[in-house]
Amino acid sequence: MGLTPKAMSVLKIGIHLLGGALLGWLILAVQQDYFGADAAKELIKYCGRTALEFLFLTLLISPLARWTRTPALIRLRRLVGLWCFFWACLHLLAFAALELGWDLSLLLEEVVKRPYMLLGSLSWLLLLALAVTSNRWSQQRLGRGWASLHRAVYVVAVLAPIHYLWSVKAITIKPVLYLAVAALLLLWRLYRHINGEARSR
Amino acid sequence: MRNRSWQQPTEQEVTPESLFYSRRRVLKALGISAAALSLAPSASGALWDLFADTSSPPARRDPLNYQKPAAYRPDLPWTPEEKVIGYNNYYEFGLDKAAPKANAQGLQTSPWQVVIDGEVAKPMTLDVDELRKRFTLEERIYRFRCVEAWSMVIPWIGFELGALLKWVQPTSRARYVAFQTLYDPKQMPGQADGQFGSGIQFPYVEGLRLDEAMHPLSLLAVGVYGKTLPPQNGAPLRLVVPWKYGFKSIKSIVRIRLLEKQPPTTWNLAAPDEYGFYANVNPQVDHPRWSQASERVISSGGLLDVTRQPTLPFNGYADAVAGLYAGMDLRRSF
Numbered sequence: 001m002g003l004t005p006k007a008m009s010v011l012k013i014g015i016h017l018l019g020g021a022l023l024g025w026l027i028l029a030v031q032q033d034y035f036g037a038d039a040a041k042e043l044i045k046y047c048g049r050t051a052l053e054f055l056f057l058t059l060l061i062s063p064l065a066r067w068t069r070t071p072a073l074i075r076l077r078r079l080v081g082l083w084c085f086f087w088a089c090l091h092l093l094a095f096a097a098l099e100l101g102w103d104l105s106l107l108l109e110e111v112v113k114r115p116y117m118l119l120g121s122l123s124w125l126l127l128l129a130l131a132v133t134s135n136r137w138s139q140q141r142l143g144r145g146w147a148s149l150h151r152a153v154y155v156v157a158v159l160a161p162i163h164y165l166w167s168v169k170a171i172t173i174k175p176v177l178y179l180a181v182a183a184l185l186l187l188w189r190l191y192r193h194i195n196g197e198a199r200s201r
Numbered sequence: 202m203r204n205r206s207w208q209q210p211t212e213q214e215v216t217p218e219s220l221f222y223s224r225r226r227v228l229k230a231l232g233i234s235a236a237a238l239s240l241a242p243s244a245s246g247a248l249w250d251l252f253a254d255t256s257s258p259p260a261r262r263d264p265l266n267y268q269k270p271a272a273y274r275p276d277l278p279w280t281p282e283e284k285v286i287g288y289n290n291y292y293e294f295g296l297d298k299a300a301p302k303a304n305a306q307g308l309q310t311s312p313w314q315v316v317i318d319g320e321v322a323k324p325m326t327l328d329v330d331e332l333r334k335r336f337t338l339e340e341r342i343y344r345f346r347c348v349e350a351w352s353m354v355i356p357w358i359g360f361e362l363g364a365l366l367k368w369v370q371p372t373s374r375a376r377y378v379a380f381q382t383l384y385d386p387k388q389m390p391g392q393a394d395g396q397f398g399s400g401i402q403f404p405y406v407e408g409l410r411l412d413e414a415m416h417p418l419s420l421l422a423v424g425v426y427g428k429t430l431p432p433q434n435g436a437p438l439r440l441v442v443p444w445k446y447g448f449k450s451i452k453s454i455v456r457i458r459l460l461e462k463q464p465p466t467t468w469n470l471a472a473p474d475e476y477g478f479y480a481n482v483n484p485q486v487d488h489p490r491w492s493q494a495s496e497r498v499i500s501s502g503g504l505l506d507v508t509r510q511p512t513l514p515f516n517g518y519a520d521a522v523a524g525l526y527a528g529m530d531l532r533r534s535f
Contacts, residue, residue, distance in 0.1 A: 030504060033287070033299070034299065035297070035298070035299055036287055036288045036289075036297065036298035036299030036302070037283050037284040037286075037287030037288040037298075037299075037499075038284055038287075038288045038298065038351075038499050039504055040497070040504065040507070041298065041349070041351075042297055042298060042299070043504075097505070097507065098504065098505070098507055099497060099507075100507075100509065101497070101507035101508065101509040102507075103495075103509055106492065106495070106509075109492070110491065110492060113487075113492075114490055114491065116490060166490070167490070168400075169349065169400070170292075170399065170400025170401055170471055170472070171400050172296060172397070172398060172399060172400045173397055173398060
């Protein structure tokens with residue numbers, strides 16, 4: 001079943017509204033001291049979690065398209081993915097600016113020294129590669145390689161939640177929940193890959 | 202909206218709008234609604250309620266009479282009061298920095314009894330009021346360095362822990378001092394959530410070697426910024442050990458016990474390779490997951506006004522306390 005161009009536009013506007021509303025919420029929250037008297041640490045975490053949430057949303061689109069038999073939904077993945085990248089950039093920027101005060105040598109040192117930082121950086125670099133090649137031109141230029149490249153999103157879905165879990169001072173329910181959601185979304189694909197395809201043959 | 206399960210697709214027309222809402226429903230079912238997860242439980246509700254101040258009015262803080270000994274008045278810019286009392290780690294009241302202020306205002310801090318026992322000649326149970334009256338209170342401007350690599354400068358009001366210990370007379374067997382925070386899940390929602398909610402075991406416990414506890418810098422604080430402590434800062438009685446990471450400075454103390462053997466300490470139990478018993482501020486020994494060589498200063502500046510400064514050995518108190526650790530390998534005994 002297809003979607004009318006109008007329906008697609010509505011969905012896309014909805015995605016932009018969601019991403020924008022979360023940014024608006026963040027700005028208001030900082031203004032209203034919602035994150036406490038010093039917002040830096042909580043703000044950094046908020047951006048990281050929001051990036052993860054958009055990542056989960058992109059990974060939810062293909063199961064949704066299947067369940068609702070609306071393959072056209074797949075075309076929304078680019079937009080949701082770009083919002084994920086946007087929030088990942090904010091996360092990185094906030095860390096560099098608000099935590100490290102633009103001490104970039106310290107940033108590099110930490111990335112090299114701390115495994116959890118390395119996972120986060122790798123995730124961001126992969127997202128960068130996906131964002132840069134998320135246009136039609138790259139799709140045509142890269143041909144078959146494009147699809148392989150964009151499977152890297154699964155690598156991000158493994159690395160980024162581990163980065164989050166590893167970063168916290170004490171293991172609590174929230175990072176575990178994020179890891180569980182990522183695992184669920186990936187296991188669904190694995191299950192389909194093993195079972196579903198075998199059955200359809 | 203039709204109440205249709207999303208696992209069973211039908212051939213029926215699905216309008217984009219209902220699709221949008223069903224996706225929202227899926228997200229909600231999975232618990233990953235983007236905004237919702239980022240909120241403290243106390244702040245959930247309609248969007249326009251998000252920033253409404255739902256916390257109870259601030260706990261009463263009484264003015265204190267105290268001296269201002271010159272020896273403890275270094276020329277350092279104080280962290281503004283609203284940041285000292287609005288940016289706290291106190292897992293008993295929630296995990297993020299704003300949670301303690303939001304959730305702790307109802308803490309019953311009077312009457313408040315402290316049991317002092319163990320290896321002492323004169324075990325006693327004292328009311329905090331008595332302690333405030335018995336000892337001369339001093340305002341001391343101390344650096345405060347959190348293990349999370351941020352720092353403040355705080356005007357504490359209190360008395361020397363050593364003075365209290367001398368009063369109860371430690372026996373010759375006493376080598377360590379153990380401290381315990383109030384355990385009351387009814388008043389402390391973080392304790393009700395248990396270890397899975399907070400990542401640490403309750404009640405919170407800390408400890409010092411007796412010579413560390415007797416050091417004149419070790420303070421039992423009853424106030425900050427001229428008044429009694431607010432609950433989020435550890436009212437009515439907390440420890441302040443300025444040359445150690447902040448988690449050593451245990452809050453809302455109900456028990457002080459002198460011991461022959463080294464007592465267990467909360468963060469050490471949670472992650473022994475990351476948080477040692479000594480936890481002396483040491484720029485040479487990194488936390489396994491972040492550098493301790495420098496720190497973000499919580500100052501009067503705004504969000505974008507970030508100051509990072511080098512961390513000093515023993516948080517700047519090396520001249521006074523380094524002797525306590527002569528001959529020890531501080532990399533091993535971190």
